[in-house]
Amino acid sequence: MLKEDDIEIAELIRLETKRQNESLELIPSENFTSPAVIEAMGSVLTNKYSEGYPGKRYYAGNEFIDKVEQLAIERAKKLFGAEHANVQPYSGSPANFEVYFALLEHKDKILAMDLNHGGHLTHGHSVNFSGKNYAFTHYGVDEKTEMLDYDAIRKIALKEKPKLILSGASAYPRTIDFKAFSEIAEEVGAISMADIAHIAGLVVGKAHPSPFPYTDVVTTTTHKTLRGPRSAIIMCKEKFGQKIDKAVFPGMQGGPHNHIIAAKAVCFKEAMAPDFAVYARQIVKNAKALADELMSAGFKLVTNGTDNHLILMDVTKSGLTGKEAQLALEKAEIICNKNVIPFDKRSPFDPSGIRMGTPAITTRGMKKKEMKEIAGFIEKALKNHRDEAALAKIKSDVKEMLKGFPLPY
Numbered sequence: 042m043l044k045e046d047d048i049e050i051a052e053l054i055r056l057e058t059k060r061q062n063e064s065l066e067l068i069p070s071e072n073f074t075s076p077a078v079i080e081a082m083g084s085v086l087t088n089k090y091s092e093g094y095p096g097k098r099y100y101a102g103n104e105f106i107d108k109v110e111q112l113a114i115e116r117a118k119k120l121f122g123a124e125h126a127n128v129q130p131y132s133g134s135p136a137n138f139e140v141y142f143a144l145l146e147h148k149d150k151i152l153a154m155d156l157n158h159g160g161h162l163t164h165g166h167s168v169n170f171s172g173k174n175y176a177f178t179h180y181g182v183d184e185k186t187e188m189l190d191y192d193a194i195r196k197i198a199l200k201e202k203p204k205l206i207l208s209g210a211s212a213y214p215r216t217i218d219f220k221a222f223s224e225i226a227e228e229v230g231a232i233s234m235a236d237i238a239h240i241a242g243l244v245v246g247k248a249h250p251s252p253f254p255y256t257d258v259v260t261t262t263t264h265k266t267l268r269g270p271r272s273a274i275i276m277c278k279e280k281f282g283q284k285i286d287k288a289v290f291p292g293m294q295g296g297p298h299n300h301i302i303a304a305k306a307v308c309f310k311e312a313m314a315p316d317f318a319v320y321a322r323q324i325v326k327n328a329k330a331l332a333d334e335l336m337s338a339g340f341k342l343v344t345n346g347t348d349n350h351l352i353l354m355d356v357t358k359s360g361l362t363g364k365e366a367q368l369a370l371e372k373a374e375i376i377c378n379k380n381v382i383p384f385d386k387r388s389p390f391d392p393s394g395i396r397m398g399t400p401a402i403t404t405r406g407m408k409k410k411e412m413k414e415i416a417g418f419i420e421k422a423l424k425n426h427r428d429e430a431a432l433a434k435i436k437s438d439v440k441e442m443l444k445g446f447p448l449p450y
């Protein structure tokens with residue numbers, strides 16, 4: 042047992058479990074997996090090497106591992122309506138690199154969302170592998186609406202003639218029109234790719250339109266709204282399947298993480314159940330309710346609201362920076378992250394906004410009534426950000442509220 046063998050790590054896990062139970066988790070990329078997912082992750086499947094694919098392995102003894110991976114593949118295809126699925130990617134970032142590696146040459150042009158407008162590091166940041174090895178150009182949101190403008194994106198695509206057009210974001214609070222993206226890609230002869238890391242759970246729960254059947258290649262993490270283990274998958278049209286599989290193994294990865302693949306299969310089964318669609322819709326209802334309460338309290342939200350699980354709030358008017366707001370909320374045990382807002386005049390290290398989301402608190406069972414309470418906590422914490430006693434009082438109120446929504450661990 043861990044407690045006997047390594048008391049230091051055992052104690053840190055105990056403390057982190059307690060922290061997760063007692064803090065209000067508003068980071069939109071985080072969630073609480075089921076005990077079944079954790080059980081699969083903590084299983085003996087981690088002991089096995091299985092380089093290759095089901096039926097074509099480089100090692101003996103893969104009779105059961107093959108069945109696990111095959112189940113994960115079949116469930117992923119069914120869940121998303123995909124023609125082909127690769128369930129081996131270690132996480133969201135490598136999954137994106139594997140797609141680029143599979144379908145492009147070094148320095149080929151990719152059109153993706155501006156990182157300052159909500160794109161991800163792997164969508165061409167200059168310090169990232171993506172930005173160093175591919176020629177990225179970026180589209181952003183409209184300055185007035187703060188939303189994607191598909192005519193503007195089309196114009197950039199026509200001018201730049203990218204080989205791949207990437208949709209998807211880490212900090213965009215509105216619906217993404219994947220059909221419009223794939224039509225633009227088709228018009229300019231580009232491959233269409235969607236990175237639905239944040240919204241995969243909403244997509245399978247029918248709370249956000251799907252990138253299928255329009256999009257050529259779709260990557261997603263499995264640990265955000267999808268509520269599975271920390272990992273990712275790549276799905277694509279059949280014609281790209283072989284290239285994708287080769288890029289994952291032997292192109293970029295070695296042995297698959299079989300315990301995580303099993304946990305992904307468990308997560309896909311959970312996401313197929315009718316109650317997952319109820320969960321996905323509740324995430325959006327909660328985000329809208331929280332957004333409405335915050336706007337009623339006078340806060341400025343980017344795009345003045347949300348269609349998905351995520352809220353981007355400009356805290357400038359409160360006389361705070363994003364970093365200060367994050368810190369004040371953390372002192373009240375409300376966990377969110379500082380974030381740039383579109384056309385931010387401040388630096389990413391201390392930007393003008395904070396990013397919040399409802400996937401984790403919805404997993405805990407919270408609804409509209411709690412969103413009102415949470416908006417009240419946020420308002421009070423930001424107004425009293427220098428008052429340690431006030432923040433401590435909010436922290437105890439948060440803890441009290443969370444007692445009504447216990448986690449299963």
Ligand SMILES: *Cc1c(COP(=O)(O)O)cnc(C)c1O
Pocket residue numbers: 070132133134135137160161163209210211236237238239262272273
């Ligand atoms: C989270 C995220 C990723 C990366 O996932 P990791 O598992 O953290 O590597 C990729 N793309 C988008 C849009 C994301 O939000």
